[in-house]
Structure formats: structure tokens, C-alpha cells
Amino acid sequence: MPALDLPFSLLDRSRTRAGEPDAVAVRATVERAHRAEGLGYSRFWVAEHHAVPGIASGSPAVLAAAVAARTHRIRVGSGGVMLPNHVPLVVAEQFAVLESLYPGRIDLGLGRSLGFSAPVREALRTARTDPEKFLRDVAEVRAYLQGRGPVTARPAVAQAPPMFVLASGAGLTLAARAGLPVVVGGPVLRGPAPLAPYRAAFDDGPAAPAHPYVIVSANVMVAATRGAAEELLLPDAWAMAASRATGAYPPLEEAAAVRRRSLTPKQRESVEQFYDQAIYGSPDEVVAELADLVRRTGADEVMLTTSTYDRDELARADAAIARLFTA
Structure with missing residues (x-):
């Protein structure tokens, strides 16, 4: 089985489990990062979700600090900070602190998603997302981190953390206009990948990286058989289906409990759609699908979003996935 020769990373959403305190989820995220570093993963990113029962990560800058303190080499970042919820100066200050404490290891992923429900959006004081305002806010964050802002963000850093845009659809155009690397998932996993316009429109101005960079985000599960991998993905597939009705991901349940439900x-x-956009199966099946995904997208890096109820099985899957890539 040939290994995939490109960087591989993890995005962890601090998924909660039924009957378990939320605090366990964030502590488990930190320990997962520690294991991921030993397995050779390039990056470990944490998410921002607010008031979601199934996700305990609401403050990526705080959680990233805990992850960076528990690790030594792996890059640590946000997947991502949702700019509509924040003032650009504060985002810049938070990541300047992280960069000062852990120089050369911090990434800043930025997105523009709003809260899942109207009460959450009201609590966050965010009613809508404006693409042009998002671009202005991205530019402002970058200016502060590069010491070019109208005021000086402290602590001043010698090197600004790399910035990324989490995008899909129209967001790819925004990432190109910003001249920033893009993280893309979802529909890109099946069918033609709409990344040529991003590369063609990429603005490589003086504040931007030298060239486009694409990280493809995928829900991946490796097990001895395709059926076993499907079973491990079922808790996350059910949570996705439930969220379509309630507007919020519930905590993960055991697969057996999900199978007892009358869907x-x-x-x-919705469960079938989840599986359609996931990559799962035996090691040979998964490496073949990932290789095809990389070929179709021209991805520079793959970021895994793997999740399942059993944390021991999750650790085993992380290790199995790492073996599909060259170090």
C-alpha cells in the first residue's frame, strides 16, 4: 500500500459524549493533540462553536494555548476563529500572545459562520455575515499582526502567525481576494473540485503568501473493514442528522444506542449524506480514496476531522490514519 506524500493534520471539535461532563471533552482534546504530535501530524487545530450541546470548544485561543503547552513541535491553531463574533484587534492580540509564547508554531484560521440558532446569534450580537466586511476584518487582523495597524497590537511579534480562510463555495473567492491559504471540505470531496477559480484569482500582493495553498478537510475513518469503519462513524452521522432538526449538534452516543432509534x-x-461525504473503510480503501481526492483537488495538505464516541477507538483511528502518510 503506497503512502501519501503530503502533510496531514487534525481538526478537533471537542465533541462531548452523552452522560459525560463537558470538561472531559476539552481535556480529551489536549491529550489527543499530545498523541497526534507523536504520530507525526503537522497541525492540530481547535474549533469555535457557541452554546452547542455536542461541542465544548467555544474559545479557540484559550484551548489552543492549552494544546500548545502540552506539545512541543506540532503547529497549533484555530479551525477557525469566526470573525463576525470578534473585534479584529482582539483576535490579533490573542494570537500575538500565542505566537509570543510558542513562536513559530501558531496558525490563525479564520471563518465567517454565525451561531447555529437565533438565540445564539443574539447572545453573540451577530445578526448577519457580510462578505465584504469579512474581507476588511481579515485585512485588519493581518495589519495588526504585521505591525501595520492604526494602533500597535501587543505583544508585537517578530513574525505574524500564518493566516488561513475556512471556505466553501463563495468563500473560495474571498480567500483568493485576500491572498490567503484556504481550508475547504464538504462538497469538494465528491465530484469535480471547484478550486481552479481560487488558484486563478489568487491575489499574491505584498501582504499575501507567495502562492495559493489548499488544505482539504475530510471526515476520515479507518478500520479493519468498511462495515466496521461505518459503525464507528455512526455516532457522528446521527449527530449531524439530529442537528438538521434542532439546529445544534447533540452529544455523541454509542452506535448501539443510535441503532435503537427509529429514524x-x-x-x-441526512445520515446517508454524511456517509457520502466521508472517506472510510480499510486502510487500502481509504488511502485510495484520499489519493483520488488529492489528485482531483491538487491539495497541498489533508486535514482530518475524524470523530467517534469511543475515545480508545478514536486514538486507534488517529494512529491508523497516520500510517497512511509518509513522515
């Missing part, structure tokens, strides 16, 4: 036709359809 509606719409929920079954």
Missing part, C-alpha cells in the same frame, strides 16, 4: 426518512437521508 425518520429525512434523518436517514
Whole structure:
């Protein structure tokens, strides 16, 4: 089985489990990062979700600090900070602190998603997302980190952390206009990958990286058989289906508990859609699918978003996935 010769990374959403305190989820994220470093992963990013029962990570800068303190080499970042929820100066200050404490290891991923529900958006004081305002905010964050802002963000850093845009659809155009690397997932995993316009429109101005850079984000699960991998993905697939009805991901349940549920036709359809956009199976099956994904997208890096109820199985899957890549 030939290994994939490109960087591989993890995005961890601090998924909670049914009947378990939320605090366990964030501590487990930190320990997962420690293991990921030993397995050779290039980056470990944490997410921003607010008031979601199934996700305990609401403050990526704080959680990234804990992850960086528990690791030594792996790059640590946000996947991502949602700019509509924040003032650019504060984002710059938070990541300047991280860069000062852990120089050369910090990434700043930025997105523009709003809260899942109207009450959450009201609590965050964010009613809508404006693409042009997002671009202005991205430029402002970058200016502060590079010491070019209208005021000086402290602590001043010798080297600004790399910035990335989390995008899909129209967001790819925004990433190109910003001249920033892009993290893309979802529909790009199946069918033609719409990344040529991003590369063609990439603005490589003086504040931007020298060339486009694409990280493809994928939900990947490796097990002895495709059926076993499907079973491990079922808790996350059900959470996705439930969120379509409630607007919020529930905590992960055991696969057996999910199978005892009577799913509606719409929920079954949602579960199938989850599997359609996932990459799962035996090591040979998964490496073949990943190789095809990299070929179609021209990806420079793969970022895994793997999740399952059993944390021991998750650790085993992280190790199995790492073996599909060259160090």
C-alpha cells in the first residue's frame, strides 16, 4: 500500500459524549493533540462553536494555548476563529500572545459562520455575515499582526502567525481576494473540485503568501473493514442528522444506542449524506480514496476531522490514519 506524500493534520471539535461532563471533552482534546504530535501530524487545530450541546470548544485561543503547552513541535491553531463574533484587534492580540509564547508554531484560521440558532446569534450580537466586511476584518487582523495597524497590537511579534480562510463555495473567492491559504471540505470531496477559480484569482500582493495553498478537510475513518469503519462513524452521522432538526449538534452516543432509534426518512437521508461525504473503510480503501481526492483537488495538505464516541477507538483511528502518510 503506497503512502501519501503530503502533510496531514487534525481538526478537533471537542465533541462531548452523552452522560459525560463537558470538561472531559476539552481535556480529551489536549491529550489527543499530545498523541497526534507523536504520530507525526503537522497541525492540530481547535474549533469555535457557541452554546452547542455536542461541542465544548467555544474559545479557540484559550484551548489552543492549552494544546500548545502540552506539545512541543506540532503547529497549533484555530479551525477557525469566526470573525463576525470578534473585534479584529482582539483576535490579533490573542494570537500575538500565542505566537509570543510558542513562536513559530501558531496558525490563525479564520471563518465567517454565525451561531447555529437565533438565540445564539443574539447572545453573540451577530445578526448577519457580510462578505465584504469579512474581507476588511481579515485585512485588519493581518495589519495588526504585521505591525501595520492604526494602533500597535501587543505583544508585537517578530513574525505574524500564518493566516488561513475556512471556505466553501463563495468563500473560495474571498480567500483568493485576500491572498490567503484556504481550508475547504464538504462538497469538494465528491465530484469535480471547484478550486481552479481560487488558484486563478489568487491575489499574491505584498501582504499575501507567495502562492495559493489548499488544505482539504475530510471526515476520515479507518478500520479493519468498511462495515466496521461505518459503525464507528455512526455516532457522528446521527449527530449531524439530529442537528438538521434542532439546529445544534447533540452529544455523541454509542452506535448501539443510535441503532435503537427509529429514524425518520429525512434523518436517514441526512445520515446517508454524511456517509457520502466521508472517506472510510480499510486502510487500502481509504488511502485510495484520499489519493483520488488529492489528485482531483491538487491539495497541498489533508486535514482530518475524524470523530467517534469511543475515545480508545478514536486514538486507534488517529494512529491508523497516520500510517497512511509518509513522515
